[in-house]
Amino acid sequence: MKQATLLFICLFAISAALHAVTFKEDTKICGVCGQPVHVTIAQNLLTGGGSMDLDLRPAPEKRDTLKYQIQLCRKCGYCWPDIAKERKHEKIAKVLNAPLAFDDTAALFARAAEIEIADNAPSFASYMLYMKAAWVMDDLKNKKKSDEYRKLAIKQMELYMERDAIARTTGDNYLALIDVLRRIGDFEKAKRILSIAELYATESVLPQILAFQKKLIENKDSERYTTADALKSAK
Ligand SMILES: [Zn+2]
Structure with missing residues (x-):
């Protein structure tokens, strides 16, 4: 899925029909060491289930599936949403050799983010992986x-936007960054980013969400709000 369209799809999903999440058992081959890995896959994650938070955190039903959105090879310590994704061991060896608590879902997401950074670069993926760790x-x-974890996510988004011209002009990225900054109480930086975001977040409901964020920042409000809250406030 093209990243720029992600927020739109999620927003429109608010009014989509509710589909129950289902689970599928499977065996995959680890993309690093070749060991078979038993996995449980959660399906029907893209539609329905209520309004998401402004930092893209899903509504409760889908949030409960977070632990199924990261797969782990206990033999080599590789973590990724799809464990079959191939990676060269030598590029990520340092990350794999670090200690890891297998039952700490947030730590698994954080390790996957570190793997992405070591093997590729700061990206929307490394940002989202740290955000999922924060949601856990x-x-x-x-x-x-x-x-x-939110601070680590912010760093990833900033580095990603620094190196990628398209990322720098994508309104969704600014909206996500503003909310994460606000949630950790960095209102000054959130305000600075908001003034840039007004240039790019011009489509669909994005201006309404920005106006809502502006009010929250002025009130130094770091609470959690959903997209439905933002749209309701704009009415
Ligand atoms: Zn492995």
């Missing part, structure tokens, strides 16, 4: 850890 910690009510 949100659900565990661990504000300190979720803030740490």
